[in-house]
Amino acid sequence: MLKLTQNAFFNGETSALFTAQIAEQTRQFHQQIEGYKPTPLVSLEQLAARLGVKAILVKDESFRFGLNAFKVLGGSYALGKQLAEHLGVDISEIDLKTVSEKLSEPLVFATATAGNHGTGVAWAAREMGQKAVVYMPKGSPQASVDRIKGLGAECIVTDVNYDDTVRIANQTAEENGWMLVQDTAWEGYEKIPTWISQGYMTMAVEAQEQVEELGIKPTHIMLQAGVGAMAGGILGYFADKLGAENFKTIIAEPRAADCIYRSGSSEQGDMVAVGGDLSSIMAGLACGEPNPVTWPILKQCSSFFASVEDKVSATGMRVLGNPLAGDTKVISGESGAVTLGLLYMLASREDYAEQRQQLGLDKDAVIMLFSTEGDTNPVRYRQIVWEGMLDTAN
Numbered sequence: 001m002l003k004l005t006q007n008a009f010f011n012g013e014t015s016a017l018f019t020a021q022i023a024e025q026t027r028q029f030h031q032q033i034e035g036y037k038p039t040p041l042v043s044l045e046q047l048a049a050r051l052g053v054k055a056i057l058v059k060d061e062s063f064r065f066g067l068n069a070f071k072v073l074g075g076s077y078a079l080g081k082q083l084a085e086h087l088g089v090d091i092s093e094i095d096l097k098t099v100s101e102k103l104s105e106p107l108v109f110a111t112a113t114a115g116n117h118g119t120g121v122a123w124a125a126r127e128m129g130q131k132a133v134v135y136m137p138k139g140s141p142q143a144s145v146d147r148i149k150g151l152g153a154e155c156i157v158t159d160v161n162y163d164d165t166v167r168i169a170n171q172t173a174e175e176n177g178w179m180l181v182q183d184t185a186w187e188g189y190e191k192i193p194t195w196i197s198q199g200y201m202t203m204a205v206e207a208q209e210q211v212e213e214l215g216i217k218p219t220h221i222m223l224q225a226g227v228g229a230m231a232g233g234i235l236g237y238f239a240d241k242l243g244a245e246n247f248k249t250i251i252a253e254p255r256a257a258d259c260i261y262r263s264g265s266s267e268q269g270d271m272v273a274v275g276g277d278l279s280s281i282m283a284g285l286a287c288g289e290p291n292p293v294t295w296p297i298l299k300q301c302s303s304f305f306a307s308v309e310d311k312v313s314a315t316g317m318r319v320l321g322n323p324l325a326g327d328t329k330v331i332s333g334e335s336g337a338v339t340l341g342l343l344y345m346l347a348s349r350e351d352y353a354e355q356r357q358q359l360g361l362d363k364d365a366v367i368m369l370f371s372t373e374g375d376t377n378p379v380r381y382r383q384i385v386w387e388g389m390l391d392t393a394n
Contacts, residue, residue, distance in 0.1 A: 001392070002308040002345060004250075004355050005261065007299070009269040012244040015297045017194055018236020023201035025091075026077050030202045033076065033096055033127070039063045039203070041210035046324035051347035053365040055216060058320070058340065059207050060330050062374025067119055069333075069373040070203060071183075071284075074229065075120030077199030078181050078192050079109060079128060100129025108133060108178040112169040114162055114226070114283040115144035116335075116373055121181050122153035133178065135169040137162040140283070141377045161278050163288050184227040185293040193293050197233035203370060204237035211368065217242070218368040219360070222250045222339035225260045225298070226287035230372065232294020235301055244301035248359060251302050252342050254280035258307035259290050260298060269299050281310045281380065281390070284335035284373065304359065308342055310334075314390035316341025320371065321385045333381060336371040343367060345392075 030036050040063065044056040061070035076096075083099055084091040086107070100106065108131045111121045118134035125132035132153035136145065140157050148155040158165045166182060170189075173180040185193035211218060221238055223231040231251055238247065253261050256279050262272040274288035290298075316337030320330040332340070346352045347361050361367075375381035383389040 002306055002312055002342060003261070004304055004306045005265050006304055006358070007264050007302045009264070009299045010244075010303060011300050012239070013300045014240045014244070015236050017293070018198065018201065018233055018240065018297060020237060020241045022198055023205045023237045026199050027202045027205045029077055029080055029091055029094075030073060033065070035065055038206040038210070041207055042328045042330055043214070044323065044327045046327045047319070050324060051344070052363060053347065053361055053367060054363060055366040056343070057211060057218070057366070057368045058330055059203060059368070059370045061203065061336070061370065061372050062331055065123070067123055068376050069116035069119065070200065070230070070370070071116035072120035072123055073202050074183060074196035074199035075117060075181060076124035076127075078195040079121070079124045079130070081195045082179055082181070082192065083107075083128065096127045106130045108176070109181045110169050110173040110178045111135070111181045112137075112162065112166040114286060115140065115376060116284050117183050118148050118153070118155070119144070119151065122148045122151035126152045133172075135165050137165040139279070141380070143377050143379065147376075161276070161288070162286055183229045184287065184289065184291045190293050193229060193291060197229045197291075197294055200230045200233040201237045204234045207368060208238070208241060216366050218247050218366050220248045220250065220365055220367040222252065222343060222367060222369045224285055224335060224338050224370075224372065225251050225253050226257070226285040227289065227291040228260050228294045228298050229291050231260075232291065232297045234370065236294075236297045239297065239301040248303040249301065250304045250306055250339075250342070250359065251298060252306040252308055252338050254282040254285050254313070254338070255307050255309050256280045257286045257288050259288050261305040261307040263290050263295065264299065264302065264305040271295055281334040281384075282313055282338060285338070306342055308338060311390045311392045312341040312345055313338040314341070314384045315344055315392055317381070317384050319344055330371055331374045332371040333373040333376045334384075336373040339369045340371070343369070
């Protein structure tokens with residue numbers, strides 16, 4: 001069901017790319033966007049009592065700009081930074097509603113996506129009066145394609161996996177003189193992925209302020225990873241703000257695409273790529289190559305890495321969508337619910353008692369999670385939550 005390994009490379013060193021100061025700058029950019037407001041930090045008090053921990057706090061990103069997912073934070077910030085650089089101004093001077101007036105003609109932004117990142121880029125491009133071309137890997141749900149097209153972008157589904165789709169997007173952008181907005185990096189392409197990960201830190205700033213209002217501090221932060229762009233940005237912020245040694249971080253991935261887990265389990269801590277179809281219900285996390293921009297902070301500041309089967313995420317979706325009396329319902333999609341599913345399995349099953357003790361999931365544990373998407377695939381959401389698809393009993 002799940003594999004867990006302690007990070008032997010933890011040293012607590014923070015990154016100059018992901019600091020509390022930079023996070024405040026990204027939040028200031030997002031605050032000037034029409035419709036901005038912090039997403040809720042939901043306290044599941046009854047579930048915490050049931051699992052024997054002090055608190056379970058879930059950042060619910062299904063409310064982000066009406067797009068049902070967090071990815072727009074990274075895409076919008078990266079587009080803002082690109083346009084600012086293109087125009088020779090500071091990003092503080094970029095107004096989404098008026099920036100197109102400064103350009104003689106619209107720019108074209110290209111990206112590859114499993115769904116939510118492309119939605120964010122398409123939305124940001126539309127808001128800024130620019131154009132977007134979005135590539136998706138084979139097997140992408142029609143709901144995601146329709147959502148991206150509905151935002152005015154061109155959407156092309158390839159016949160290859162996610163990582164190869166990234167290569168197609170990059171090549172096509174180069175051939176056409178488009179701006180590539182990709183959330184993973186490679187040699188020679190690090191600046192824009194860094195901006196995207198920095199954009200995600202707005203979530204962390206909000207969550208920290210919200211947890212401070214509750215008068216408690218997180219002892220555990222659980223983050224999901226595809227290439228590690230979001231996990232790296234969020235962990236970088238908290239490591240700088242709180243000190244990485246003051247909380248435990250668990251990074252979770254789908255078993256079919258557990259490149260971060262394998263990298264953290266490798267002999268030297270080098271990045272390890274996973275090939276093949278990368279088939280998982282967690283489409284947003286089905287990425288086989290770690291992001292070299294964020295891998296260093298994950299390597300230095302994560303406490304544990306976990307590789308989980310799809311059933312774990314399905315369990316998380318059902319628990320969040322069908323809460324105990326008194327707890328708030330959270331509609332969480334496949335990539336959003338994996339950490340809650342992992343927590344539930346670790347805290348409720350006797351066969352994971354040793355791991356539970358190792359992690360310190362006890363009566364003093366305050367666990368923060370990020371539900372990064374809502375029901376972005378409504379048909380599958382109902383299959384899992386209503387009809388029992390991927391039941392752990394089977």
